Amino acid sequence: MNKKIVVLGVSGSGKSLIGQKIAQVLGYVFLDGDDFHSEANVSKMRQGIPLNDEDRSDWLITLNQELQNHDRVVLACSALKPQYRAQLRNNLDDISMLYLKGDFDTIWQRHQQRENHYFNGKDMLESQFATLVEPSEQEAHHIDIKKPVNEVLKQALATLIKTK
Ligand SMILES: Nc1ncnc2c1ncn2[C@@H]1O[C@H](COP(=O)(O)OP(=O)(O)OP(=O)(O)O)[C@@H](O)[C@H]1O
Ligand SMILES: O=C(O)[C@H](O)[C@@H](O)[C@H](O)[C@H](O)CO
16 A cells, blocks of 8 residues: 555545544554645635635645655645646655545535534635546546545545555
8 A cells, every 4th residue: 555645625525534534544644734724825715715826836845745754644635736736746656646526515515514614615615616627537546425434434445455
């Protein structure tokens, strides 16, 4: 199994929850991309302003460095565009990506049930879907998130185990 695992998808797709559980089962370190945003980025998102390429640039460099600095690590990161995913892969050849794939309604419903999170609002979620360029199956293993948490976790682990 690869030592670096990235769990990606739009806000609310379950990256933090599923990523944490994967790390727990595998005994890997878990890092949440959300914890590495600058104050300016967090403040923007709190105000309901989506991040742009420039806002995400330094953040992705930091996250790639974190992936390099940890031996066995699971990173939750939106990684919405191919160039963002390429940046995360920089200098790493032992990396697997899991794409948490879900439809807008399912994820919006989960957003509304979530409390105390700075990323809120239907417009913000719409902007995540508008920015998302889905990875191919070669780029990232697709995991259907409609099922209950344990099923999603099971599918994610099975996928990681059977692939390099
Ligand atoms: N398979 C699932 N079934 C039901 N609820 C789920 C499932 N996966 C995640 N959730 C719930 O959906 C919400 C969003 O999950 P989570 O916060 O992990 O998403 P995220 O992708 O990390 O979001 P963000 O990028 O905004 O931090 C949480 O309340 C979580 O408990
Ligand atoms: O690329 C982005 O637009 C951001 O990473 C967002 O996805 C947020 O960090 C996160 O999802 C909010 O919790």
